[in-house]
Amino acid sequence: MVRVSEAVIPELGPLLGRLAEPASATRGVVPLDDIRIQLVSDLFELAGAARSFAESGDLASAAQSLNRHGWLAAWERAVDAAATRVADRIDARVRSAAAESRLPARKLRRVLLTPEERKGIVVRLGSGGALLVDALDEMEQSVRAMARRGQAGAHWRDALAAVARRLEAAWSSLERAAADEEAAWSEDIGDVRAWRRPRWPLWLITIVILAACGWLALVFGGFVDSPRWFLPVAQSWWNIA
DSSP: OOOOTTOOOOOHHHHHGGGGSOOOTTSOSSOOHHHHHHHHHHHHHHHHHHHHHHHTTOHHHHHHHTSHHHHHHHHHHHHHHHHHHHHHHHHHHHHHHHHHHTOOHHHHHHHSOOHHHHHHHHHHHHGGGHHHHHHHHHHHHHHHHHHHHTOOOHHHHHHHHHHHHHHHHHHHHHHHHHHHHHHHTHHHHHHHHHOOOOSHHHHHHHHHHHHHHHHHHHHHTTSSOOOGGGHHHHHHHHHHO
């Protein structure tokens, strides 16, 4: 059990840097501020629980409230939400482009994101969290060392601050990855918007109709012998004429 009374739960806001800034209407290509703020709120809840335990003298539970699992779970929720936001925006842009070009529904289904492509977006957006995981592992080692020595102090707080800084960097990486995802799909969306219905069927039908009209003109004009099956029609025409 951690039993050092000088352990203090630091304020997370200053440690998280721009991650804890208010929402901005102009920030980022993909609007993710609501997801970022929810991530920070989840972490503040963990810190609040940790501070309550610390005030009651239960420092072991305080450390556990801000453990690796809590941080990582909050981060993964944010990554999943951001990836869903990006994927839905891409699909919405594809549908809008398809509506402009009147792309058939059968072809539209083939260009919308597949479940595998959506999973790929999750992986790419979350890739910046690798250093966060390393920092969380270091923090867990600090907690175990505190427990073995029966004391807590600066090492754990420093590790906690490192986790907060790595999370800020991971979020910046996620924002860049989200913008890159949208840019990467722009060419495909442009192809959908530029799609035009093939014209050869129209030309083929036109040629067939013109050929049939020319043949009828020759038959009715007496320039070409009428086939036996068409003779009654031709004779009716000649009688009228």
